[in-house]
Amino acid sequence: MKGLFVRLYILIIGCFLLNTFLNQLLLNTTYKSQFAKETTYYAETLAESLLREHKNSNTDLHELMQWWKERSEVNFYNIKHIEIVNINDDRLIPVSPLTESRFLSLSISRFLDTAELAVPLKPIIERLELESDEANSQQALLIQFHDAYDFYFKASYFIGFAMIFIITATLVYLITHYLYRYLQSLSKSVQSIAAGHYKTKAPVTSVDAFQLLSNDINTMSAKLQDDEIKQQIFNGAISHELRSPITRLRLALDILNNSNEQETIKAMGLEMDKALNDLDHLTTNVLQLSKAYLQNNLTEQKQISLQNVLHDLVEQQEDTRIQLHSHHDIVLHANNSLIETACANLINNACKYAKQQIHISTEKTASNYLLTIEDDGPGIAEQERANVFQPFYRVDSSRSRQTGGSGLGLAIVLEIIRKTEGNIHVGVSPLGGAKFSVTWPVENS
Structure with missing residues (x-):
């Protein structure tokens, strides 16, 4: 039983860890998709904001990009690098032809998210009707995001994960220990019933599924007890039924041994024949009843x-x-x-x-x-x-x-x-x- 307890505990902990891994994998996939959408929207909005500000204030485009880079350090998205490049730049070859915003790289890890994408300037320039020496329709905005979590967040993550694991492992241990104790008590009850102590009751539990099992075992025990009583009655009754014709046979034999009268001998012979018929009839019925008890209802059908x-x-x-x-x-x-x-x-x-x-x-x-x-x-x-x-x-x-x-x-x-x-x-x-x-x-x- 102790081996069963250990295996059950390890199995449940393993299921918990597997579930955690799968959840992490599925959550990362969902998060990656959401992160890609938000990053694309932010980059396209930033590109249009840069070009509009450049047009309206005639500010140097590189100064605007540097300002946005510094500003992003205190915002959600940390811009690691930003520049305007020609669309035939070697770095853009993997996404050429560039007709819409495309990712050059996208990585999601536990404590670091990175993304690099290119945003074509042509649709924005046409929409803003921009004419500038610093930007044209044959260029693209190349931007890199670098989002790293600080030490405090990492420490909190590991501490939180450890606490969740400890709490879960404790709960699993308590539940497994409770089930182990119940199964141990149930095993003792079954062994007692198997030894012939049919009055033994299965342990009571608040778990519905196991309570049904306990009820079934109690029903089985009551049925075995009832069958035992019936068997005792049957054995007593058949002994009585056998004793009656046997007694008649002995009595008839005693009379035959002590009598020479033909009529008495004939009468006793008939009595013995009747007693033997009763025995034969009883034996036949007992065999039929035994066959009915033991016959498997799935055989010879x-x-x-x-x-x-x-x-x-x-x-x-x-x-x-x-x-x-x-x-x-x-x-x-x-x-x-x-x-x-x-x-x-x-x-x-x-x-x-x-x-x-x-x-x-x-x-x-x-x-x-x-x-x-x-x-x-x-x-x-x-x-x-x-x-x-x-x-x-x-x-x-x-x-x-x-x-x-x-x-x-x-x-x-x-x-x-x-x-x-x-x-x-x-x-x-x-x-x-x-x-x-x-x-x-x-x-x-």
Whole structure:
């Protein structure tokens, strides 16, 4: 974790320095463009002012240029050199032909800005209608600017930069240290949860993004705790369910060992066969439930016609009470074996408790597919509906025993429906019994 803290701190400082460099580069580019425009405007204005003053006062042009040079030393632009040259001067060859103001050089550095440009006099002379021996249209004003920052400014710059860096580095350190402490606490919480202490809570933080992470970890922990409780209940229930037929087998064997009567032997044989059937049924259901729990919903998937699955299951039942009404075929992208198991359990459940009618129907809405299986049996009381999908839960234990139920059928159905991104709901049927409604989003097809 300390290595992570150091790397995170170095990364953030590096990003700060890179950002500073890029900002400096972009700001220099913008400043250079602005400096060039202002320098050009100043030079052209100065050239026209010199020629106008020369015309109006007949003052020597060189004296005027010297005066402006001295005056510029206390102004924003420091004129290092100024003179009037012919446009065919060797120094102007790089910008020849000179028809407008052109830069011979332009340099921007941290503490020194320099510029040298030539301003043609022809358009100014024509505009002023100037006639002079000192200036003509074949000449240009060559001017050099030299803008250097003094020692005080340089010292202030470096001190300011150092202060900004120190303040930024301190803030980055504090933020990184806070994140490091949070991640360290989070790591300890995750390790505790991984060790089986599911009541451990993730640390609270004021950072929204990390608080969402803490909430997700707490949700995961609560889910693991709930699954552990369910697993304990499941293990206890399956032990009880196994003990009952095994006890019956032992009792039947003891009676067989101590009896020579044919009727008793036959009765005990039938009892043993029934107990073995119960064990086989229980084992099958447990395996189906385990498969539903462990089955990866992305493996062995294909397009399944629910109408065909229901039609085959109804034919296998050979129960005249069943009426299948397929208003719309539901095509699911799912595991065929799991879908068949879920539908078979729902149909078997209806056949166990129905009196005279079992209705199975499929429909399609704008956003969902709907499968409904209902009967005219005793139904399920409202207070029992939230529990019927729990493993080994029975609404009426004695009735379930008579019908051969193990209490796993609906638990298997629920897990399979979840695997296929669906939902299942139990309610009251217009027929008077239970109504199981299964919905899948249309996107599942």
